[in-house]
Amino acid sequence: MNKIIRIGTRGSKLALWQAHHVAELIKPSGYQTEIVPIETRGDKILNVSIAKIGSKGVFTEEIEEKLLDGSIDIAVHSAKDLSSTLADELELIAFTEREVVNDVVLSFDKSFSLKNTKAVIGTSSTRRVAFVKHFYPEANTVSVRGNLQTRISKLQAKEADALILAYAGIHRMGYDDLIVQKIETSYFVPPVGQGTIAIECHKKLSFDKKEVIERWVNHPDTEDCIRAERAFLKTLEGGCSIPSFGYAWKEGNMVTLKAGIISLDGKQIVKVKKSATVEDAKELGKNVADEVLSDGGAEILSAIRNTIKT
Numbered sequence: 001m002n003k004i005i006r007i008g009t010r011g012s013k014l015a016l017w018q019a020h021h022v023a024e025l026i027k028p029s030g031y032q033t034e035i036v037p038i039e040t041r042g043d044k045i046l047n048v049s050i051a052k053i054g055s056k057g058v059f060t061e062e063i064e065e066k067l068l069d070g071s072i073d074i075a076v077h078s079a080k081d082l083s084s085t086l087a088d089e090l091e092l093i094a095f096t097e098r099e100v101v102n103d104v105v106l107s108f109d110k111s112f113s114l115k116n117t118k119a120v121i122g123t124s125s126t127r128r129v130a131f132v133k134h135f136y137p138e139a140n141t142v143s144v145r146g147n148l149q150t151r152i153s154k155l156q157a158k159e160a161d162a163l164i165l166a167y168a169g170i171h172r173m174g175y176d177d178l179i180v181q182k183i184e185t186s187y188f189v190p191p192v193g194q195g196t197i198a199i200e201c202h203k204k205l206s207f208d209k210k211e212v213i214e215r216w217v218n219h220p221d222t223e224d225c226i227r228a229e230r231a232f233l234k235t236l237e238g239g240c241s242i243p244s245f246g247y248a249w250k251e252g253n254m255v256t257l258k259a260g261i262i263s264l265d266g267k268q269i270v271k272v273k274k275s276a277t278v279e280d281a282k283e284l285g286k287n288v289a290d291e292v293l294s295d296g297g298a299e300i301l302s303a304i305r306n307t308i309k310t
């Protein structure tokens with residue numbers, strides 16, 4: 001019997017860290033693992049913002065091709081980078097326990113604060129740019145792309161006074177010393193999937209391998225939350241270039257989802273918060289999205305689509 005699970009991943013240090021983390025979780029099952037690094041379009045094109053590259057799945061397409069042709073068993077992704085719809089043959093079967101979900105501010109200047117007027121904030125996420133403009137209209141933003149190591153070297157080269165990034169990636173890469181502020185999720189609501197690792201596979205992956213992943217890698221409480229968040233994203237039809245946000249948490253048998261969308265200039269924001277029982281997590285995501293769209297989110301979304309296209 002074939003007792004090896006081949007894990008496909010991007011080749012960045014963060015992605016490899018995540019793949020090794022998943023391999024460690026699989027270890028006690030008795031299965032061997034093999035890590036297969038795969039380069040994606042998002043890794044190759046560094047001089048253009050993700051929003052302009054255009055299509056969803058810039059960090060996932062090449063990896064998904066290898067799931068489809070059977071050369072890997074599972075793919076490990078930052079859940080945040082996954083588009084809301086997968087190819088028919090593919091499915092998400094597990095989510096690792098969520099890391100601290102917040103965005104954080106990084107700077108070499110320990111006294112740095114986002115309230116500093118005229119500060120230059122490096123970020124390439126449309127959601128973070130919009131939140132900066134919303135809460136700190138005096139600040140300037142500059143696009144800083146590349147893997148975490150590249151971005152930090154750009155910070156060191158003073159291309160920006162500070163960066164805003166997900167705590168999860170910073171912590172995994174050991175840059176905690178540069179954190180000067182943790183931004184509350186009530187201000188910068190995190191994007192769908194931030195802080196958790198998703199496992200994707202072919203629906204026809206063997207029963208035994210699926211069972212190993214579900215038993216050893218999946219964190220059921222995190223899964224319930226991500227199902228609600230992704231149902232929201234699916235109804236909104238947003239990829240990672242749209243400044244939507246969605247964060248769910250669980251208390252007992254209840255899931256609460258706070259989600260919405262913000263205009264690129266930060267001036268308009270639609271935010272909805274609702275709770276439901278775990279069984280209705282997906283329904284919750286859909287209901288929240290419907291309400292966001294009817295409360296003005298649809299107009300914000302179409303304005304953003306027109307801007308990004310041109």
Ligand SMILES: NCc1[nH]cc(CCC(=O)O)c1CC(=O)O
Pocket residue numbers: 078079080081164165166167168169170193194195196197
């Ligand atoms: N968009 C890139 C990306 N994908 C996942 C993470 C961080 C780790 C995570 O959210 O799980 C990051 C970097 C960032 O946005 O700061």
